[in-house]
Amino acid sequence: MLERGEVANSWRHERWDSLRLLTPNWQSRLPGQADAGADPDGYMTMGEVVAFIERFAEVARAPVRTGTTVTSVRTIDGGYRVTTSGGEIHSRAVVIASGACNRPTVPSFSAAVPASVEQATPFDYRGPAQLADGGVLVVGASATGVQLAAEIQQSGRPVTLSVGEHVRLPRTYRGRDVLWWMDASGVWDQRYDEVDDLDRARGLPSPQLVGTPERTTLDLNALTATGVELVGRWATVRDGRALFSGGLRNLFSLADLKLARLLDTFDEWAQEQGIADVEAPERYAPTQAPRSSQLQLDLGSGAIRTIVWATGFRPDYGWLDVPMVDRKGRLRHDGGVLDSPGLYALGLPLLRRRKSTFIHGIEDDARDVIDHLACYLASPG
């Protein structure tokens, strides 16, 4: 196992200070390590996640070579030549588990933002104290964007949040964590070959969720109530002005509709299964659209001092010299099996199941992929 940094590197170095997992402790399990501790419904801090993964590496006796960066993987006769900062390795099979979120995604028009406005990504943002005083434009309203918008607004810096397509979820539903419903009703286990539009499902934004001890719901209504101003999707920069799309109302209706459908699914499942130890069904107020939302913002006016890009993450396969990456920079694979014998992937969105994106999704995926790999290795080379 080759790791360029340390065990749990992404959790140590690529997350902001206040982040807690949005998956509850009972769900954040790894093979053989399912003890949810004293607070099964709590959400781990980054320090706790690092300790959890370190413990797993020890218990599993994973042969990790830390501080070893893979700089190239290429095919050779009968397998692969892996070039690393610590020398070369030849192997019949390679599993790519380098993560789905190696780089923040930032739109190309960020280059046209005036130099007077500072820009940050979730990789360099640690907390609001590092930001200049004054207005902050947070771009993106998925898990990262809503969490950063909330804490920056709370620090006294007025936040404008640019909202595109998003997934609205309450933290708890009928008295249970919403992720309990996903798990118990089988939504998480839905397989990749049962999903209608796999490409779209793999690209879906993360849900608007935050893990707090109070189990707070952090949707757009909650943000508006704290004074965050909502604007539409940021389309481009022209003459130093940020131009936002209209149509917030449509975006909100769509997210509200999808939420209602999901809650219907949960209710139907609970009824069919005779689940009694839950509260009565409830429905939530529609997302409140601002009376009029700004369609443009003069970035040179001084109203916005910092832009925080919460516009997603992408993998980095700059080191992979096997032509398996598509135009959009995504690995082409069928459930983690690549079209190059002996080459596999793990840890990608909806790799084999809806839960593949999450820590607890790895166990079933790894088992399936390793079964395939074992058959491959058992075949004559």
Ligand SMILES: Cc1cc2nc3c(=O)[nH]c(=O)nc-3n(C[C@H](O)[C@H](O)[C@H](O)COP(=O)(O)OP(=O)(O)OC[C@H]3O[C@@H](n4cnc5c(N)ncnc54)[C@H](O)[C@@H]3O)c2cc1C
């Ligand atoms: C902001 C954020 C919040 C998240 N919150 C949750 C959550 O609440 N619950 C949850 O279950 N999941 C969450 N996730 C998803 C989480 O990232 C995955 O569940 C999990 O980290 C995937 O583990 P991984 O080992 O596949 O990828 P990673 O954790 O990204 O690990 C990949 C490793 O590969 C190493 N690497 C990359 N390239 C090379 C190379 N060329 N050479 C050597 N080593 C290399 C990296 O250093 C890294 O350590 C979150 C993700 C993000 C970005």
